Amino acid sequence: MFPEYINQLFYIVGEAVVLLAALVLILSIIVSMLVLYSFKTGNFFAARYMLLGIILLENVITSLFWIFRAEDCIVDDVGVRLRNYINNKKFLKVPYSMRFIFMPQCVRSTECPAKLTPDGIKCVNCGRCGVGEAKKYAEGLGYHFFIVPGSSFNKRIIKKYQPRAIVGVGCHMEIKEGLDLCHSYGIPARGVLLLKAGCVATTLDWEQFHETITEIE
Ligand code: SF4
Incomplete structure (x- = not known):
């Protein structure tokens, strides 16, 4: 048996891990929806944040696409278009x-x-x-x-x-x-x-x- 304070520590760490996993999942779902929206319409919403989301959560997002039988190359395609979009102003000058x-x-x-x-x-x-x-x-x-x-x-x-x-x-x-x-x-x-x-x-x-x-x- 562990002392009480160790049990409490495990409990807190466990809760933090579950919360973090839920947060990652929710953010990944939001970014995935934005990716699909951008792919379909060609418009980008909060472009820099979306790109950051794609970079940080790429593996979870591609897994979500795979689970829902959407083509995961859409993520790469939107990632490239986003980078182009962000560079656009400076490039054109x-x-x-x-x-x-x-x-x-x-x-x-x-x-x-x-x-x-x-x-x-x-x-x-x-x-x-x-x-x-x-x-x-x-x-x-x-x-x-x-x-x-x-x-x-x-x-x-x-x-x-x-x-x-x-x-x-x-x-x-x-x-x-x-x-x-x-x-x-x-x-x-x-x-x-x-x-x-x-x-x-x-x-x-x-x-x-x-x-x-x-x-x-
Ligand atoms: S020389 Fe130029 S046009 Fe000819 S095959 Fe090579 S890359 Fe193509």
Whole structure:
């Protein structure tokens, strides 16, 4: 038998754990509903708090989506759109010539003839994939366009050239990491999600990409 004060301590700790679990669940339900609302309407309510909620409660929220048979990729999708929305004002103020684009190398054709250089893979616009035309269009606006060969590339290029704004293309994980990296450097960034992720021959909504890079204040 434990002394009475130990029993009371266990009781208080137990109650605190139950209360905390209930609080986490309630907050997760609220954030999940906000995520669904944002996904359906494209509007964001209390954007910064919602993003904080998604970051802190991501595992519980995705479990709730799984339990209620909703697609959990909605959480990632809204997370990226939220970050874009929060960065929007600052991003739009930056002229095209000071913006960079990071395109993942997996979007290229599997028969891509481009060579690797210190500034990434140099597209020669051979016409085998959409990257060549996208690069031509973006550079025509004034953008600096990079095809990313590996994970440490973005950080190296940011340090080397110090862009004022960035558009990054990638899967959910790459976009999340990329936007966090840009945030740590104080660079407003936008993420464009791949339509089909993977290691090779991934696909992108080129129309959405063009709209994303063309916007300016
Ligand atoms: S258009 Fe550019 S990126 Fe695409 S396959 Fe040709 S050289 Fe490679």
